[in-house]
Amino acid sequence: MRIGELAERTATSPRLLRYYEEQGLIRVDRSANGYRDYDEALVDQVAHIRGLLDAGLSTRIIRQILPCLNEPSEIHFADATPDIIATLEGHRDRLAERIALLTRNHDAIAEYVGSLKQCALGVERAVPA
Amino acid sequence: MRIGELAERTATSPRLLRYYEEQGLIRVDRSANGYRDYDEALVDQVAHIRGLLDAGLSTRIIRQILPCLNEPSEIHFADATPDIIATLEGHRDRLAERIALLTRNHDAIAEYVGSLKQCALGVERAVPA
DNA sequence: TTTGACCCTCACATCCGTGTGAAGGTTCGA
DNA sequence: TCGAACCTTCACACGGATGTGAGGGTCAAA
Numbered sequence A, B: 001m002r003i004g005e006l007a008e009r010t011a012t013s014p015r016l017l018r019y020y021e022e023q024g025l026i027r028v029d030r031s032a033n034g035y036r037d038y039d040e041a042l043v044d045q046v047a048h049i050r051g052l053l054d055a056g057l058s059t060r061i062i063r064q065i066l067p068c069l070n071e072p073s074e075i076h077f078a079d080a081t082p083d084i085i086a087t088l089e090g091h092r093d094r095l096a097e098r099i100a101l102l103t104r105n106h107d108a109i110a111e112y113v114g115s116l117k118q119c120a121l122g123v124e125r126a127v128p129a
Numbered sequence C: 001t002t003t004g005a006c007c008c009t010c011a012c013a014t015c016c017g018t019g020t021g022a023a024g025g026t027t028c029g030a
Numbered sequence D: 001t002c003g004a005a006c007c008t009t010c011a012c013a014c015g016g017a018t019g020t021g022a023g024g025g026t027c028a029a030a
Helices: A003-009 A014-022 A042-054 A059-069 A082-126 B003-009 B014-022 B042-054 B059-069 B082-126
Strands: none
Touching: A003 A014, A003 A042, A014 A042, A042 A059, A042 B082, A059 A082, A059 B082, A082 B042, A082 B059, A082 B082, B003 B014, B003 B042, B014 B042, B042 B059, B059 B082
């Protein structure tokens, strides 16, 4: 499909799709006329990338961890060098930290919202101003 | 305490502490000479803010959810308007989505790294080139 | 054949969190 | 009293993700 359709289907902009390509996040074919020609699978991939960006990861990091996340999950044996493994372990651990932090904040907000709703109910019943 | 000390204790920079103040994230007193005078509690608060920023939240959002996160957790009853509650629920839910997404990715990376290490071991044993 | 909707590249602009430096005031110890 | 180390404000700069516009090509339908 062409860039306009993919942009619409992923709720992004053509500009961003070109940017992700430039950053090495997606691979894109070209038609004879020079237009970008996107594979159907890119719809999911772009959604995935957007999620990761939205979660605060940089394109640099996403580029590094993306190979692990391909669905067929074919292991690239050549990648099993110690420093690549170390890099991935680092990303894995920092992801865990980030998750823990987000979880703490999520829980705090949830608790606060709970109290607030409780309180709103109480006010509604007790102080019918 | 003064800005230098707080910067050091929170591993930030004076510049950022001024910025957080400017963004309405922290409240800061002034000494007679015009110097900022930070309360002890700011150490934790700034750490908290840094965590949220690091987790990908913007100062605008942080400003909104910060009141819920104060340690004494004194509920601001006046805040219990339906739209504020809705906003908070929105943040809470989007946080939950992010956590789910990051968790999936964390697990995928962990699994991939596991396979990679396994594979590295195998190669080491099987192909002592 | 022309028009309109799409695509291309290039490049400058914006926002946000952050760094940095200038120009100057305060405090404190030598 | 001088200098070092701290503080102030102001303002410009930068990198990353994104918007926008100029100048131009492609293609299909009228």
